Amino acid sequence: MTQEYSKYTPEDQAVWQALYERQITQIHAYASKAYIGGMDYCGFSANEIPNIAHINERLIAITGWQIEIVPGLIDNASFFELLGQKKFPASTWLRKMEQLDYLEEPDMFHDVLGHVPLLATKDFCSFLENLAKIASQHIHNDTIIEALSRVYWYTIEFGLIEETGILKIYGAGILSSSGETYYSVHSHEPKRVPYNVAQILNTPYIKDKFQEQYFVIGSYKQLFDSLTELNGLIAAMANN
Numbered sequence: 001m002t003q004e005y006s007k008y009t010p011e012d013q014a015v016w017q018a019l020y021e022r023q024i025t026q027i028h029a030y031a032s033k034a035y036i037g038g039m040d041y042c043g044f045s046a047n048e049i050p051n052i053a054h055i056n057e058r059l060i061a062i063t064g065w066q067i068e069i070v071p072g073l074i075d076n077a078s079f080f081e082l083l084g085q086k087k088f089p090a091s092t093w094l095r096k097m098e099q100l101d102y103l104e105e106p107d108m109f110h111d112v113l114g115h116v117p118l119l120a121t122k123d124f125c126s127f128l129e130n131l132a133k134i135a136s137q138h139i140h141n142d143t144i145i146e147a148l149s150r151v152y153w154y155t156i157e158f159g160l161i162e163e164t165g166i167l168k169i170y171g172a173g174i175l176s177s178s179g180e181t182y183y184s185v186h187s188h189e190p191k192r193v194p195y196n197v198a199q200i201l202n203t204p205y206i207k208d209k210f211q212e213q214y215f216v217i218g219s220y221k222q223l224f225d226s227l228t229e230l231n232g233l234i235a236a237m238a239n240n
Contacts (some may be wrong), residue, residue, distance in 0.1 A: 103187030
């Protein structure tokens with residue numbers, strides 16, 4: 001698939017601008033340094049919907065990753081296969097103006113603005129690629145895929161990072177949500193616990209409301225280094 005840029009309507013451009021302008025202040029206040037740096041590197045702005053081809057040129061140059069355009073949600077096998085090939089699946093359609101506050105299925109704003117900035121960070125990319133390769137080895141084992149989906153959920157989608165003693169956000173599911181951005185770092189309701197892959201494997205995720213628990217990493221290298229333990233835990237699950 002390709003991004004048919006000329007088909008974006010004035011409403012599409014207005015939706016992108018409204019979402020971007022509503023979120024950008026929170027992003028600069030609460031997002032990790034690597035995420036903000038990735039936004040700048042990719043050239044995101046409020047003024048225009050991103051051009052995927054232009055972003056891919058920049059990402060390939062720095063980490064070898066690129067965006068793979070898909071029509072929407074795809075099956076687990078296709079999803080993890082693409083990630084293992086350094087391709088992040090993303091849609092190019094945008095929600096309607098009346099859907100600014102909530103959307104059940106991820107659109108381009110979530111997929112691209114939420115996920116793509118960190119594809120310019122090498123340790124993060126190495127974690128994502130190798131997590132996908134572990135999943136691809138067990139793609140027909142529903143129990144293991146569910147467990148690995150929890151790791152993806154509590155890191156790539158809803159992860160927090162501590163930078164110089166300050167809690168910051170790197171999870172795309174948080175950074176594409178104006179409500180959860182503030183909630184995740186300031187509310188007294190959720191738990192915030194140190195990153196622990198064994199604990200994550202046994203923590204079901206929540207889809208219909210804000211998270212009750214967030215796992216906090218100290219660095220993106222910590223994510224990558226945790227793959228050895230994760231692979232061992234998954235191998236033990238496969239042998240049971």
